[in-house]
Amino acid sequence: GYHQQRSEMSPAPEIGVAVFILKDNKVLFGRRRSLSIGAYTYALPGGHLEFGESFEECAAREVKEETGLEIKDIELLTATNNLLSDSVHLVIIYMRAQLCDPDQTPQNIEPDKCEGWDWYDINNLPEPTFGPLREMLQGGFNPFPTAS
Ligand SMILES: CC(C)CCOP(=O)(O)OP(=O)(O)O
Ligand SMILES: [Mg+2]
Ligand SMILES: [Mg+2]
Numbered sequence: 001g002y003h004q005q006r007s008e009m010s011p012a013p014e015i016g017v018a019v020f021i022l023k024d025n026k027v028l029f030g031r032r033r034s035l036s037i038g039a040y041t042y043a044l045p046g047g048h049l050e051f052g053e054s055f056e057e058c059a060a061r062e063v064k065e066e067t068g069l070e071i072k073d074i075e076l077l078t079a080t081n082n083l084l085s086d087s088v089h090l091v092i093i094y095m096r097a098q099l100c101d102p103d104q105t106p107q108n109i110e111p112d113k114c115e116g117w118d119w120y121d122i123n124n125l126p127e128p129t130f131g132p133l134r135e136m137l138q139g140g141f142n143p144f145p146t147a148s
């Protein structure tokens with residue numbers, strides 16, 4: 001049956017939540033170290049959705065764990081479905097948020113996972129940019145609120 005068949009096949013897709021933290025007209029990126037996903041590329045703060053969490057709770061938790069930053073106005077933007085290799089299938093849920101305190105500076109809380117955090121203009125992406133993020137942004141996706 002399905003479950004028996006699935007257990008013999010590849011593992012179920014992973015779910016990641018990635019957060020566009022917007023400050024002035026810049027976005028927070030960090031360069032990932034030699035991890036199983038996006039090694040050595042510039043990516044957004046974020047991580048795996050944990051059991052029972054909302055997207056917003058995961059976003060706030062991962063950002064706090066990785067950068068020490070407190071965020072607010074957390075909104076769902078979009079999702080990408082990425083088969084990154086023959087062993088990594090990652091669905092990424094993208095959120096956007098603002099800093100609670102605009103003057104708070106990010107700290108590199110997990111130096112074994114990330115080289116450090118900095119603010120970048122998305123029209124001048126830090127390279128190499130994490131694949132799914134690069135494709136989305138160079139395809140014209142705009143994470144900033146549209147002027148109402
Ligand atoms: C690209 C990213 C937001 C999804 C991958 O999650 P991750 O490897 O950063 O996972 P963790 O932060 O939960 O360790
Ligand atoms: Mg994390
Ligand atoms: Mg995590």
Ligand SMILES: [Mg+2]
Pocket residue numbers: 045046047048062066
């Ligand atoms: Mg992470």
